[in-house]
Amino acid sequence: MEWYLVPNVEYHGQTFLKRVKVGGKSICLVGYDGEVFALGSKCPHAGGDLSQGWCKDGTVVCPLHRYTFDLRTGKGSAGQNDYVNTYPVEVKGNAVYVGISSFWENIKQIFK
Ligand code: FES
Numbered sequence: 001m002e003w004y005l006v007p008n009v010e011y012h013g014q015t016f017l018k019r020v021k022v023g024g025k026s027i028c029l030v031g032y033d034g035e036v037f038a039l040g041s042k043c044p045h046a047g048g049d050l051s052q053g054w055c056k057d058g059t060v061v062c063p064l065h066r067y068t069f070d071l072r073t074g075k076g077s078a079g080q081n082d083y084v085n086t087y088p089v090e091v092k093g094n095a096v097y098v099g100i101s102s103f104w105e106n107i108k109q110i111f112k
Pocket residue numbers: 043044045046047048062063064065066067
């Protein structure tokens with residue numbers, strides 16, 4: 001896994017949603033309830049941009065049809081049968097880093 005500094009983002013405990021590009025991935029970065037989360041930015045339902053949505057009860061809400069995804073697991077709410085990828089986040093000082101695994105690292109995880 002490689003850690004990438006998220007450019008142009010400083011975290012001071014604020015609530016925010018922002019689409020960022022790190023490690024070749026388009027990520028929805030979320031500051032919520034004193035933590036920072038990173039999820040895939042594209043909603044699996046019909047491609048909505050999750051960073052244009054909002055947070056509610058530990059989920060991010062897609063702005064197009066209001067599907068919700070858990071900020072920690074990426075799992076869709078009951079009945080949706082879908083998910084978005086999640087990525088580990090570290091905050092050092094005010095800088096935010098996102099961990100991205102390579103394709104082959106992800107394949108190895110499947111066969112462990
Ligand atoms: S595109 Fe996200 S809920 Fe439909």
